[in-house]
Amino acid sequence: MKQYTIRRILQLIPVLLGISILIFAVMKMIPGDVISGILGVEATPELRAQLAAKYGLDRPYIVQYLDWIGGVLRGDFGESIRTAEPILPQILTRFQVTAELTILAAVISWFVAIPLGILAAVKRNSMADRLIRVFALLGVSVPGFALSILLILFLSLAFGYFSPLGYVGFFEDPLRNLQIMILPASILGISISGSVMRMTRSSVLEVLRQDFVRTVRAKGASERVAIFKHVLRSALIPIVTLVGMQIGSLLGGAVIVEQIFSLPGLGQMTLTGINQRDYPVVQGCVLFIAFVYVLVNVVTDLLYAYIDPRISYD
Amino acid sequence: GCGGGNTPPASSAPSAPVSTTPVEGGILKYGTDSEPTGFDPHTVSEEASLRIINQLYETLVATNADMTYYGQLAESWEIPDDVTYIFYLRKGVKFHSGREMTADDVVYSFDRVLGKTEAGDIGALGSKDSYYGGIESVEAVDDYTVKFTLKEPNAAFLGNLTSNYGAIVDKDVIAENGDLMRADGGTGPFMLGEWLPDNYVELPKFEEYWEADRVKLGGITYYLIGDEAARLAALRTGEINIANLSSTNVTAAEKESNLSVLGYQTNDYIAMGCNLSTPALQDQNVRQAMSYALDRQTLINVVFNGQAQVSTMMPPAMGHWSLGADSFDLYQFNLDKAKELMEAAGYSDSNHLSLKLAAGLMDSLRQAAVVIQQQLSEIYIDVEITNLESGEYVDIWGKMSTPEAGFDLMVVSDGAGTDPNRAISFFFGTGSSANVFGFSNERVDELCALGIATTDEAKREEYYNEAQEICVEDSTKICIASPMKYFVSSTSVQGFAPSAADASDFRDTYLTQ
Amino acid sequence: MKRLGQTIRDLWKDPMGRIGMIGILLVILVAIFAPLAAPFEPDKMVAMPKSAPSADYWFGTDNYGRDIFSRILYGARVSLEVGIIAVGIGAVAGYILGLLAGYFEGWVDRVIMCVMDILFAFPSILLAIFISAVLGRGLVNTMIAIGIVNIPVFARTVRAAVISAKGLEYVSNARSVGVRTGAILVRHISPNVVAPFTVQATLALSSAILTEASMSFLGLGIQPPDPSWGSMLSEARTFMEQAPWMAIFPALFIIVTILLFNILGDSLRDVLDPKLKT
Amino acid sequence: MDHLLEMRNLSIDLYRGRRTPPVKLVEGIDLNIDKKQNFGIVGESGCGKSITCSSIMGLLSFPLSVGAGSSIRFQRENGTDTELLSLPKKQMQQLRGKEISMIFQEPMTALDPMYTIEDQIVESLRFHTDLSRSAMREAALEMLRKVKIPRAEEILKEYPHHLSGGMLQRVMIAIALINNPRLLIADEPTTALDVTIQAQILDLMNELRESYDTSVIMITHDLGVIAETCEQVAVFYAGQVVEQASVDDIFHHTAHPYTSGLLRSVTSLGGEQKELYTIRGTVPTAGQFSSGCRFADRCEHCTARCREAVPPLTEVAPGHQCRCWLHASGAEKEAAR
Amino acid sequence: MSQENILLDVQHLKTYFPIRGGVMRKAVGHVHAVEDVSFQIREQETFGLVGESGCGKSTTGRSILRLIEPTGGQVLFDGTDLCTLSREQLRLKRRDMQLIFQDPYASLNPRMTVHKLLEEPLLTHFHLSPKEREEQIQWIAQAVGITAEHLERYPHQFSGGQRQRIAIARALICKPRFVVADEPVSALDVSIQSQILNLLMGLQQDLKLSYLFISHDLNVVRHISNRVGVMYLGRLVETGSTEDVYRNPLHPYTKALLSAIPKRDPSEEKERIHLEGDVPSPADPPSGCAFHDRCPHCMGICKEQPPQTRELEPGHRVACHLYNP
């Protein structure tokens, strides 16, 4: 298990290196640059050159890349060109918001989707099953941004409610923090719960067909025990896989929700970085998001072993 | 000249007869549409940041709603000759650090802008030349007196001083922080408080402000709410109490009893510029045809919900400086003439001209582009629109006089400023940095030189009128409309009167219960 | 071909599958015949801006005074085009890469899958933003961007299917008979990939339409005045109150179309999955 | 009731949608199982052995259901005679694993891979007793020793995938017997096992049955297993019982052509002749049965009557029933006309 | 044993599967699935391979055909060492040697008609005109008892026995000389098994085939084989003519195996040798004789030294310390 963990982490290296090269190259290829952004309208070529030299943007790309990635390996993501602030601490603060959003969304979606998915599977072909399936389909079909705006509008007009402004960290004021996060997290949660629901349903159906369920019933187990103790545990593996993959789409989906709800998360930071062509910021953010994502995948894999004793990875 | 020693006029608050008393120390919650980049008044120029910078910093002189000047940090000034300006500073003005502002700080601030401090060039500020390039020297005569000597007479000098680049800053703060992007070295009525990027900026009241009694707000908090519909929703629920809205949503806000709408004519205008490196656009007939073909009123109806005025490069808000669009035939919609000109240039139903038009993500530019495309299609021009995201937009903007840009036309939004010199020479002077479309006309350059060298208003008007006529005739930059801007606020917000000259003065603003 | 016919027949038997097929056929017909069916030209200003739905303008007009109904019809073309071409790019590239990776294992597999992991771990919306920023805006580039984002999903699906197919007895059988590698891939392995692949394709189609909408929301999608449902919806958000119809109709069409693709995908999965056959 | 279990006219329907009528997978099954009896059911794959037994446990699930007019009566521990098919769900759950237990064909898949052996044995105690956790553990350990599992203490902590098929089948037996049931249904318990392991398991079952006083229904398709373990045998063919008798009668006084064919093809295996005896043709599939005798197509003695009417199950000798026109009484033949 | 009519000569065949582990996924051990197996098959002979599940029967069969790459040893087929052939040479050689799989449900591509299934080997190995191909197909279909109307059907439309006929037809259509039949009847019902066995024996006569017949059913092996080999944990513990092995089993394992066959008749009396425990894991076989921990006759030497294979009677070989000279 330990060896497997080490191996999985070693395998991340080429992937992360690849991502770092990709994002670096992409940032260089994007038209527009940070200098025009800073100097704005009236920049002279000399001024531009001067500034480029200041940020080391005049060096060969390979040198710039090595310099950057070398720093990253030492835990130094560099400084924002626009604000001259070190990037990593900023990413970490921003990540708290995105992580909270993602986790809340995931939890909301599980609380809704997994029980409903089970219900649909157990009562296969019933009216409840059909309703749940339609609901799941709707969940995956509504664009998140439309849902967000619609909800904002609806809640403000009908209930005079607006998601509170002024982000507060969870540890500063949990209650207020939750008030702020609940709406965006629910919207994200709804957008993924459709697929979780479908996966739960099909996974539970699959397990229900397996022999051991019959044994459990033959032992005299009640339906509740059979489903929640035995079926669910086996059904969990594909669900966990899906959820692991969804963390990725949540991190991405958060970009839009963060933008609409003005949450100071990593997605916003990346978008602002892109708009300002603040290379180190964008590179740092993307690399970090990718890192979190692959890490989540490793954790998912390790979770399998926790859920399923057959998987031991040795 | 402009008489000195004016005290600021008592603000003419909108007449909503709300009888309730001010809430002592209320916090104004402002919904802002985009994230400020930073607060260094000498380098930053984008609107979201300026809104805040204007609360933090002050300049020697400032502009009244009627475009006259009053002393802000300077109590008064005199102009002994055409090239000498002596400012008598207000005594007892404190920086937010608590230190008193003196003449040295003024000298330092201008040294910084002009790149003469020990730290050298502050790295940004391409604007220094156009604003303060004419300054020969800035000297502290005594602690409260500063003398500016100009290289040559400059009628726009006072006007230039009112820009944020003329802000007086605290050198200690700069020494400590390197720059002012995230630090506060101002003297303004509000101080920089907590800034949570991409979320909010808090500006608490500066208790030692030199006019502290006048300021009734306890502070302003700027919340970022990027989406306009969301801003309106937040206004409705009282989550914020003031925000900028586009004219479209103002209609909705007007229907709400607890919201009031404050509109003012800006001196910004949108225009379409021609890339003169495109051969087809070197033909003046084509450019003029496009000017004729634009039905500006329709565009205003569509894009600005009717809330804008047809404008030349001197928007109507500039008052007597503006000749008004009515006086130009080229700004009257005339399809026949446009077609005639196009045909003269060799285009016809079977020979269309294809042009690439760059637009930004800003709603008004994006929408204007669509209308322009539609209208130009009537005169054998096929326009292909690309909406550029802001980083690219700025990049391409700088290249619009070369084929490198990859675009033939661009929709821009420009601020004409308060002085005709900026409106003309900044955007049309040969080689001027904002003259991105590569316009060049000797007579215009000459007129600008004349206009700046004299302080005789009548003369200046004459010069600039002529320049304006030439620019319109040339049609390299086809101006379209100058919009109204709107603040929507809760009715509890009182004592706020935005104008083109200053749309962010909250010193007299207060909240009622 | 026989199998295709059989699959369609099976789909038809499933009520959901039938709804999906008929619905999508309708959308396709709408897309094809948009020029005939649309009462107005989609990018002409034909009436007062923001007129409410009426007998003349069924879905009302937008802020430019263009007929929303006509634009929706034309928008079907764009949305389908985006979906189909984007998924096509992702599917073809993903299919080839997945097949190679799955069949040859070893370093070919490792290299391909590492590249796929890289693409996959890259936040997809950001990747699409970057790609379209590099390539420039416009319909084709949007499609390429969404297509590239789709490659890893397809490659993984195909690879997994190939690997599991390789373990099948009849593939060993073919090898033992002496059938050539190419023929094994084509005749014995590929058909197994078809089912998960098609299901993936319908799901990817719906997500491509969604991604296009999201990209339009961020200003990166198709460029004006061409109508796409996504860009119409994102344009409408400022006018949500004055002209709700500007948002309602494109949203409705997006949701229904994606719904249809999902329904079809679900049903296809059931039809093609032998485990569910009793 | 003198029997432990009486199955009368059991039929099982396969639902095929609202518009198509259900298929009868098995039909007209009558079986009597006595106390402490070893009852064997043989038949080819798919002839309905497993579903017949599952219906006793009430374990049929959609799309299968017990047909109208069926009855399964069971004599419970407390002496009451219960109709299992109409027993409420709760009571059925109490009965399952307590009074009737079941062992399945594939030990590898019959245990939940996610829980330890201990969990799974203890669970079946927990459903039916209120013993303390440690007492249940003790009982589980003792049971494992009874089924001759070496290293029983360690095995308790292991997961199913650690054990071999033979071990797992022992665990299954332990689970089935731990509540001392009155009836044990063993659905091909040794088919998936090797001969040496099969021998171990069959011996074990014989031994345990002695000490537990349980009746056993042994399902198999291997006549050898029947010969080793059973007293009474029912031969299934295509969803029907075609012959029912004591083991001895089945092997030595075979009445039905199918049974004798089966026996001959098995015995000819070891025989001198190179050419094996075969029953020609294949088993018909459910839903496609002919209107006559279902074995008619493969039968050497097939007559016209065989194709027209289903032969009744007739007593050919005391305690020996057979479903064949060859053995039908004159009256029955008359009735068929 | 005379040399000239030996078709297949397997010498010291070994097949190991790596067990991977550690950070770099290096092989940290091996499953010794086939360990030093040697035997010969003569022309038109059936060699039966029996043993319990997991003892390496299938792996032996597949290693001989190089469907699994053997780790060591030689496989001489008609004089050529199969292990030295290139991929393409081997592929062409497959015409002469075929495999029949255990599971007729899984070993036929469900998406191909019977006709296509039978055509494929012909297309692979011969350049025939369509007419000639058709003749071949008709011939083999008739030989295995599939009617012409069945040719256009798909495998799932057949019963298990019929499918196995199709599988056999597919294996034999190229007229191979040697066929590995890997448990060809284990998945079938008793009443169908004999049909298939008869068919296999008949075809052997007609086509002059040699079989390696793998099964765990001792009765079946006895019936069909001329000679048998008994495998235990990857090793061949006893080989000999069917007569010899069944009448006079030498190895204790063979004896136990034979005694475990259920009686055919309730009245039959049978002495049973009980084997304790399970087959050990081939990844970690016991030292010395692999059978020693289950052997009723285990001696000290059995735990230390692997026994040599000895020919006790002509053609009857056994690997057991009991028969040490």
Ligand SMILES: Nc1ncnc2c1ncn2[C@@H]1O[C@H](COP(=O)(O)OP(=O)(O)OP(=O)(O)O)[C@@H](O)[C@H]1O
């Ligand atoms: N869930 C089900 N759905 C549909 N048909 C079923 C189902 N379960 C069983 N059948 C059918 O019922 C018939 C009898 O099945 P059953 O499992 O009882 O056979 P069996 O005699 O136990 O065979 P085997 O020896 O293969 O276990 C078969 O034709 C089978 O296809």
Ligand SMILES: Nc1ncnc2c1ncn2[C@@H]1O[C@H](COP(=O)(O)OP(=O)(O)OP(=O)(O)O)[C@@H](O)[C@H]1O
């Ligand atoms: N691809 C493989 N990788 C690793 N181990 C394998 C592989 N194939 C087979 N083995 C192992 O090799 C041993 C021999 O397997 P093989 O399939 O040859 O046995 P068998 O005698 O045919 O058994 P059965 O009667 O169950 O078919 C087993 O322990 C098996 O687990």
Ligand SMILES: [Mg+2]
């Ligand atoms: Mg069964």
Ligand SMILES: [Mg+2]
């Ligand atoms: Mg095998």
